[in-house]
Every structure is written in structure tokens, then in C-alpha cells.
Amino acid sequence: MAKTTASLRSCVRLLSIAMPLFGLFAAPAPAQEKSGVAPSAAAAPAPSAKSPSAKSKGRVYVKDLEGTWISRDFVERLRATRAPHALAKQAAGIAIKIQLEGRSYPILITNFQRAVLETIIDVEPDAKPNSYRLVLAKSDGAVSSKDVTYIYFRGERNADGRFETLSISEPNFAKKRFLTYLRLNDPLDNFVNRAVIAGKYKDAEGQAYEFSETGEAVLPDRSFAYEVSLDPSTANCELIQNHREREPDGTDRIGFAWKGPELRLFKVSGSKPPFKCDSKPFAVLTRQ
Numbered sequence: 001m002a003k004t005t006a007s008l009r010s011c012v013r014l015l016s017i018a019m020p021l022f023g024l025f026a027a028p029a030p031a032q033e034k035s036g037v038a039p040s041a042a043a044a045p046a047p048s049a050k051s052p053s054a055k056s057k058g059r060v061y062v063k064d065l066e067g068t069w070i071s072r073d074f075v076e077r078l079r080a081t082r083a084p085h086a087l088a089k090q091a092a093g094i095a096i097k098i099q100l101e102g103r104s105y106p107i108l109i110t111n112f113q114r115a116v117l118e119t120i121i122d123v124e125p126d127a128k129p130n131s132y133r134l135v136l137a138k139s140d141g142a143v144s145s146k147d148v149t150y151i152y153f154r155g156e157r158n159a160d161g162r163f164e165t166l167s168i169s170e171p172n173f174a175k176k177r178f179l180t181y182l183r184l185n186d187p188l189d190n191f192v193n194r195a196v197i198a199g200k201y202k203d204a205e206g207q208a209y210e211f212s213e214t215g216e217a218v219l220p221d222r223s224f225a226y227e228v229s230l231d232p233s234t235a236n237c238e239l240i241q242n243h244r245e246r247e248p249d250g251t252d253r254i255g256f257a258w259k260g261p262e263l264r265l266f267k268v269s270g271s272k273p274p275f276k277c278d279s280k281p282f283a284v285l286t287r288q
Contacts, residue, residue: 060123060132062098062105064163068188069096069181071174072165075195082196082258085232085239088112093230094173095188096181104140111173112230121148130156154178189215189243192228197240197256201263201285209265209285215243217252224252237266237277262286 074093081087097108098120105120121143122135134151137143155166164183169176184191194213201209210218217226217240225246229239238257242250255266255277264281 058125060125062120062123063100065123065134065166066098066100066105068184069098069166069168070094070184070188070191072180072182075182078192079195083238084112084192084196084228084230085235085237088230088232092173094170094179094181096168096170107134107136109170109172113233114173116172118149126152128154130154152176152178189227192230193226196228196238197263200288202288203283203285208288209283211240215246217254222252224250226252234273235268235275235277237268239268239275239277257281 071094073091074087074095077087077091078084078093084093087093092111092113095110095112098105107118107120109116118136118138119140120134121137121140124133124135126132131152131154134153136149136151137147149171151171152169153166155163158164166181166183167178168174168181169178190213193211193215197211198213199211201211203209207220208218209220210216211226212218215225215227217224225243226240227243229235229241234241235253235255237255239253239255241253242248253268253275255268255275257264257266263285265283265285266277266281268275268277270276
């Protein structure tokens, strides 16, 4: 139970993110490109001596899918708007985390407001080429056929034998519609920071501000570990706040909004969600 609770909390930050859905999603995958998103998941137990080789043509194991997957539509819209709260009110983003824990492979699925945590029992081929299904259960113990559920997915390996995109029929938040998911090549937090706010800035008085990709906020009067909120119920504005895992007792909150090339920062009031942002910014920043 403790293990499940920790995974869910982590995911949910992946989420906030609800999720570093697994530390949401906090353990980095091997970086491949600056964007942090794979172009255009962890492993099931190793096959026994009687089983086909892990390299058998067409055979897919859970280890092939290990990692963090995020819906392509959300990635594209987040980069375009840099406003995750506003975006969440228009279309839900979905993130999926598959990660080895002990001898099992939990799968965490979140829309950044709610999360579902199950365990992958197996990966089975479907009737069509390059089509498969994940066999899921609430726990990794012995289960009967009536206790399992399925998530169908499609995909082809690239020249390196790696899945970089998958078409997944997710039942909880996408109503089983096949959507395209991209593999993240670094932690979800880092990707979101980079897409939304990361950079070095100066205000009208020439004072320096910085929001790093790895989650350090440096202002003229203070510094703190930050994360970008993805849950619109948190505040009536876009929001950065103390990183929940690195500074769980922190009370730093800053509202923000982009107006063209300007990043506007707002004071935040309230002792609990939903927090409220001032109508006028306390700083207007330009990127350096």
C-alpha cells in the first residue's frame, strides 16, 4: 500500500502535475534531443529459457514501453500557448508513466487533475500487424481473467529498434479514442518548464530573474525550487509554486501570463486553492 501511494503521488505530479505521476515522472530517460520530446515504456520480467528471445521479431515486452508518454496534442498546444491552466479548460492533456518498481511494472495515467494507477501483467499481440494490448490489473498478484482490463496500442520501432511514438486507446480520459503519444526524453517537469517559462529575464529596472529548466526560480529578493501548475483548479491564473517534493513546506506562489514577448508576474493571495492573482503585474519581464 505504501508503495502504491508513493507511486500515485509521484505520478500525480507527472502529473502536478499531479504527477510526477512516478516522481512524476521524475526519473529521466536517456536524452536524445533538446526538445525533450521524441521525434514525429519497464520491462516485463526477462523471458525464460523456454520463452522466445527478447529480440524475437515483432515481440514487444513491457520494458520496450518503459518511460513517460504524453499526448502529442497537449505537447503542441502547450508550446503554442504557454498557458497550461487555460489549455486544460479547452482540451485535457494525458500523460502515461510506465516504470519498473521491484519486480512489477505500475502504469500511471493522468489528465493532471485525476490519476489512475494499475499494474501491467503482460503485453499481448493483437490481430493486426503492429497492434498490441496491455493487460492490466489492480495488483501484481495472481488475478483471474475477469479481473483484468486492456489498453490497446499501435506502434512501430524506429531504426534503432525503439518506440518513439505510440497510438494508444486510453479508456479513462480519452474514452478509448486512439491518440498519438510521444515519448519524453527527460522528466515531465523539465519538459513543462522549458515549454512554458524557463529562461533568463530582466525587468524594467534591469533586475535579473531566472527560471531554469530543472526547476530553480531566482528572483531579486528570493530563490526557491519551483514547478508549473498543470491543474486549473489550483488558481484563477497560470501559476508557479514551490516544488511539492523538493520543498513540501514552501509557500512561494507567483502568477504569470504571457503578453506577446513579455512575461508578466503577479502576486498571489489565498491560503488554499483556488488561489487568486492580482489584476496588475508586479513585474514585466523581457527575455535576455
